[in-house]
Amino acid sequence: MTQAKQGDTLHLHYKGTLDDGTVFDSSEGRDPLSFELGAGQIIPGLEAGLTDMEVGEKRTVRVEAADAYGEHDPGQVQAMPLASVPDHIPTEVGTPLEVQTQNGQSVTVVVADKTEDELFLDANHPLAGKALTFDVELVAIA
Numbered sequence: 001m002t003q004a005k006q007g008d009t010l011h012l013h014y015k016g017t018l019d020d021g022t023v024f025d026s027s028e029g030r031d032p033l034s035f036e037l038g039a040g041q042i043i044p045g046l047e048a049g050l051t052d053m054e055v056g057e058k059r060t061v062r063v064e065a066a067d068a069y070g071e072h073d074p075g076q077v078q079a080m081p082l083a084s085v086p087d088h089i090p091t092e093v094g095t096p097l098e099v100q101t102q103n104g105q106s107v108t109v110v111v112a113d114k115t116e117d118e119l120f121l122d123a124n125h126p127l128a129g130k131a132l133t134f135d136v137e138l139v140a141i142a
Contacts, residue, residue, distance in 0.1 A: 002141055003052045006038035010050065011140040017133050024127065032139050043068045046134055053138045063132045072129030078109075079118045091119055 004010055011032040016025045027033055035041040037050060045067030053059060065071050085091060095111045099121065112122035 003054055004037055004050055004138060004141055005052075008037050009034060009142040010037055010053075010138060011142065012050070012136050012138050014134050014136045017135075018130055019133075024132070034142075043132075046132075046136075049134070050136065050138070053136075055138055055141055058135070058137045061134045061136060063134065065129050065131055068130070068132045069125040069127045070129075072124050076123040076128075077112055078121050078123070080121065082114070082117055082119050085119055097121070 011034050013027045013032050014025075015023060015028065017023050033042075037047065040047075043063060045063030046061055048067070049059065049061030049063070082091070089097065091111055091114055093111050093114055097109050097111065098106050099109055101107055107123055109121040109123045110126065111119060113120040
């Protein structure tokens, strides 16, 4: 059997879950995920867990936050006066928003908290600070 190695293109079905069992992503009902092993196209911890897999093999790979989307960085949470938010912008906690940085780049943030006077916007990746578990099946190596 051929084993997955650096430089191979892998085709893989997967289901990603959080520690509480919540599914955050899955290839179910879609084509397999295709990527080059070792090219940095997927998170490092998952990539490391796929080395030496064989076609048809199923594996569970747990990836700690540091090897996934990193730890949650409190410095990525910014407060802004609620009065400065235009009325047509939703401010419910959990709402994703597109904002422009001072240098004109567009960044996705999530409304993390809201008080009477302030809105707290979180620019961390939604999965930052979370351990991820992937149930994977290698369907092909190209």
